[in-house]
Amino acid sequence: MSTTPALRALRAAGVAFAEHPYRYEERGGTRVSARELGVDEHHVVKTLVVQDDQRRLHLVLMHGDREVSLKSLARLLGVKRMDPAEAGVAQRATGYQFGGTSPFGTRQPLPTYVERTILDLSRVYINGGSRGLLVSVDPEVLVRVLQAVPVEVGITP
Template sequence: MARKEHISETPATALLRKHKVPFTEHPYEYEEHGGTTVSARELGVDEHHVVKTLVMQDEAAKPLIVLMHGDCKVSTKNLARNIGCKSVEPCRPEVAQRHTGFMVGGTSPFGTKKAMPVYVEESILGLETIYINGGRRGFLVSIRPQVLTEVLAAKPVNCALAE
């Protein structure tokens, strides 16, 4: 039981609790470079319902977060067009870690070190439940997708590409 208590202590879950957001914890065996394919398999859920947290930057190197279905990629060209930027590209892992305070593979959009704009693929908001990183490798939380707009003020975008 002590292990479970320890898992829940992240900046992400602290923020969810502060906002009184109901969530369920889902620890799993983390695999390096396994991504959402592994977490979906380990939890026995559809990868489309597992949401990845991607840290990107615009042409001025301003960071932003994109929330995308686990089984999709981000069209950076469509994202840039959606948010009115010239270009968007993924941040290098060490830069992403500096912005968020989370290790790559354990990045949550909740409880980041630096406040950043958050964009969510619009179709994610239509799902009943999503599984998103809880702020540590091998740890997802399940929440209602509306929490993304209510707590993070995430703006809907259309930039998904099928993997």
């Protein structure tokens, strides 16, 4: 059994999950993890760390085959702009290395937003807190455990 802060947080919350290790490829993203696990990339959820114009950090959970409209997210949150957080800033806040960021068990609690259509899926695959490890969970866990707020900010690349 693997141990990461994310897995410890899931166990502590009583969440049923399955671990899915795969061969990690640098810059491969959700395309590689979906291919390695034989699942639809739409069911793989990426965790993005973004920063608003006041330098406050947020997490956005998005389908692997979609992108986040940062303009739409900024408008929704009532801020001037949103940008991807720098890797070092994201790592210090979450405790996770780029490519292994999980929304569970982050070093600092961060406001979390989930693309609404993710919640319609029967099962999702999300990072388990290290490169090359996804966990599958019922998407309702994202709202129940993370208090993720459903949003509609996804765009097709």
